[in-house]
Amino acid sequence: MKTHKIAVMGGDGTGPEVTVEAVKVLKVAAAKFNFKLDMTDFDFGGERYKRTGETLPDSAIEEFKKFDAILLGAIGHPDVAPGILEKGILLKARFALDQYINLRPVRLFEGVETPLKNKGPADINYCVIRENSGDAYVGMGGVMMKGTPNEIATQTAVYSRFQVDRCLKYAFEYARKYGKKAQGKSDKNTLALCGKTNVLTYLYDIWERAFHEMGKKNYPEVARDYYHVDATCMWMVKNPEWFDVIVTGNLFGDIITDLGAITQGGMGIAAGGNINPEGVSMFEPIGGSAPKYTGKNVINPLAAICAGQMMLETLGEEAAAKKIDAAVRDTVAKKLKSLAAGKMGYGTTEVGDLIATAVAQ
Ligand code: IPM
Ligand code: MN
Numbered sequence: 001m002k003t004h005k006i007a008v009m010g011g012d013g014t015g016p017e018v019t020v021e022a023v024k025v026l027k028v029a030a031a032k033f034n035f036k037l038d039m040t041d042f043d044f045g046g047e048r049y050k051r052t053g054e055t056l057p058d059s060a061i062e063e064f065k066k067f068d069a070i071l072l073g074a075i076g077h078p079d080v081a082p083g084i085l086e087k088g089i090l091l092k093a094r095f096a097l098d099q100y101i102n103l104r105p106v107r108l109f110e111g112v113e114t115p116l117k118n119k120g121p122a123d124i125n126y127c128v129i130r131e132n133s134g135d136a137y138v139g140m141g142g143v144m145m146k147g148t149p150n151e152i153a154t155q156t157a158v159y160s161r162f163q164v165d166r167c168l169k170y171a172f173e174y175a176r177k178y179g180k181k182a183q184g185k186s187d188k189n190t191l192a193l194c195g196k197t198n199v200l201t202y203l204y205d206i207w208e209r210a211f212h213e214m215g216k217k218n219y220p221e222v223a224r225d226y227y228h229v230d231a232t233c234m235w236m237v238k239n240p241e242w243f244d245v246i247v248t249g250n251l252f253g254d255i256i257t258d259l260g261a262i263t264q265g266g267m268g269i270a271a272g273g274n275i276n277p278e279g280v281s282m283f284e285p286i287g288g289s290a291p292k293y294t295g296k297n298v299i300n301p302l303a304a305i306c307a308g309q310m311m312l313e314t315l316g317e318e319a320a321a322k323k324i325d326a327a328v329r330d331t332v333a334k335k336l337k338s339l340a341a342g343k344m345g346y347g348t349t350e351v352g353d354l355i356a357t358a359v360a361q
Contacts (some may be wrong), residue, residue: 001034001035001036002035002036003035003036003037003038004035004036004037004038004068004069004315004317005038005039005040005066005067005068006026006037006038006039006040006067006068006069006070006071006311007039007040007042007063007064007067007069007070007071008023008039008040008041008042008070008071009041009042009043009044009045009070009071009072009073010041010043010045010073011044011045011046011072011073011074011075011089011289012045012046012047012073012074012075012076012077012085012289012291013074013076013077013288013289013290013291013293013294014073014074014289014290014291014293014294014299014348015045015072015073015074015075015289016073017073017294017295017297017299017301017348018073018074018285018299018300018301018303018304018305018348019071019072019073019304020301020349020352021301021304021305021348021349021351021352021355022071022301022304022305022307022308022352023039023071023308024352024353024356025305025308025324025327025352025355025356025359026071026308026311026312028356028359028360029312029317029320029323029324029359030320031360032320032323032359032360033317033319033320033323035317035320040067042060042063044056044060044089045075045077045085045089046075046076046077046079046080046085046289047077049077049080049084049085049088050077050079050080055084055085055087055088055089055092056088056089056092056093058096061092061093061096061097064093064097064280065097065279065280067280068280068315069280069281069282069283069311069314069315070093070280070281070282070283071282071283071284071304071307071308071311072090072093072282072283072284072307073284073285073289073304074284074285074287074288074289074290075089075090075289076288076289076291077289077291078291087139091137093274093282094132094133094274094282095133097274097276097279097280097281097282098133098276098279099132099133099274099275099276099279099280099281099282100131100132100133100163100166100167100170100275100276101129101130101131101132101167101170101273101274101275101276101277102129102130102131102132102250102253102257102272102273102274102275103127103128103129103130103174103272103273103275103310104127104128104129104130104253104257104260104261104270104271104272104286105126105127105128105271105272105310106124106125106126106127106128106236106240106243106257106260106261106263106264106270107121107124107125107126107264108120108121108123108124108125108263108264108265109121109264109265109269109328109329109332109333110329110332110333111332111333111334111336112264112265112269112332112339113265113338113339114263114264114265115262115263116237116240116263119240119241119263122241123240123241124240124241124263124264125180125241126240126243126244126245126246126260127174127178127244127245127246128246128247128248128253128256128257128260129167129170129171129174129245129246129247129248129253130248130249130250130252130253130254130257131159131163131164131167131247131248131249131250131253132250132253132274132275133163133250134157134158134159134160134163134249134250135157135158135159135249135250135251136155136156136157136250136251137250137251138156138158139155140155140156140158141153141154141155141156142154157200157203157249157251159203159206159207159249161206161210164206164207164210165210165214167247168207168210168211168214168247169214170275170277171191171245171247172191172214172215172218172219172222174245175189175190175191175219175222175244175245176189176219176221176222178245179191179222179244179245180244181244185223185225185242186223186225188221188222188223189221189222189223189244189245190222190223190224190225190243190244190245191215191219191222191223191224191225191244191245191246191247192224192225192226192227192232192243192244192245192246192247193207193208193211193224193225193226193227193246193247193248194227194228194229194232194246194247194248194252194253194256195207195208195226195227195228195229195248195249195252196228196229196230196252197226197228198228203249204249207249208226211224211226211247212224229248229252229255229256232246232248232252232256233255233256233259236256236259236260236263237259237263240263257270257272257286258286261286261287265339266287266339266340267285267286267287267288267290267300267303268287268299268300268302268303268339268340268341268344269300269302269303269306269332269339270285270286270287270303270306271283271284271285271286271303271304271306271307271309271310272284272285272286272307272310273307273310273311273314275314281311281314283307283308283310283311283314284304284307285303285304285306285307286303287303290341293341293342296342297347297348297349298341298342298344298347298348299341299348300339300340300341300344300348300351301348301351301352302328302332302339302351302355305324305328305352305355306324306325306328308324309321309324309325309328312324320359323359324355324359326358327355327358327359328355330358331351331354331355331358335354336351
């Protein structure tokens with residue numbers, strides 16, 4: 001029997017609660033589909049930081065390298081200044097484990113309310129591939145004369161051709177394999193680059209050239225499209241059905257995936273994977289730690305469960321992943337009143353139970 005070693009990091013706020021539900025569902029899936037999950041808990045997060053001053057030590061990164069995947073809840077604590085835990089834990093894991101892809105599907109499930117008027121599951125069904133190792137996230141820059149009227153701050157967006165190429169390769173492969181024939185625009189699977197070539201004439205020029213060179217040479221069966229990031233936001237609201245697979249830099253990817261998440265029903269359902277195709281990947285609900293809902297059994301665990309589902313897909317447990325996907329879709333369509341915290345008609349643990357039961361069947 002195949003065994004997958006999973007590091008589980010519940011993190012802060014509602015993170016541990018939703019992670020417990022994801023683990024519950026994963027265990028049921030493993031039993032049903034004949035594989036083993038060997039799970040180890042890690043308590044990195046705000047509480048530990050407050051106790052010990054430690055965020056995510058290098059020793060933990062070395063430890064994580066021995067696992068097949070990481071399941072993360074949420075990072076962010078109301079008593080800890082913004083940036084410390086995000087940089088010290090979440091971004092540290094992404095960077096140190098070189099999880100250079102952030103895969104964020106935007107899928108509206110049947111029965112879920114979207115703020116987009118007259119749009120349904122057939123329209124909101126695409127995937128954002130956010131580059132996850134470069135851009136303004138690299139921490140290059142600085143401040144001088146801080147606190148004076150002459151203060152200067154810079155934070156530089158950085159991309160190497162190497163980073164761009166490896167991300168594009170993943171994106172083209174993904175579009176070729178999982179893309180849908182985009183309605184209206186092309187009869188091919190389509191990869192759209194989201195950039196800002198009209199202003200960031202260095203940063204997105206390297207992306208645009210690499211995009212067309214690689215596409216022309218290696219992926220003629222994938223159609224190529226381009227949108228500026230501002231326009232991307234507009235079309236994600238007005239014509240989401242145009243999109244199939246979108247690839248973009250780290251910062252634009254961060255921003256447009258929150259927009260995407262709200263169109264698919266919000267943070268209660270949006271999941272993502274920080275992927276190192278050659279290494280250890282980390283899966284997470286893309287919402288935050290939601291401190292005000294902590295410990296109340298009201299937070300929606302579906303995003304964490306969907307993160308677990310993506311983890312199984314990546315680990316090659318496709319049948320189990322499909323089953324969880326079907327269970328989530330069915331439960332959302334037939335049982336849940338809403339995906340919002342406190343409005344589901346069920347508590348956090350009950351939603352976990354509903355999915356676990358459906359997966360077991
Ligand atoms: C995300 C988050 C993180 C990011 C923060 C918490 C550092 O917003 O995963 O999208 O900016 O990447
Ligand atoms: Mn974000």
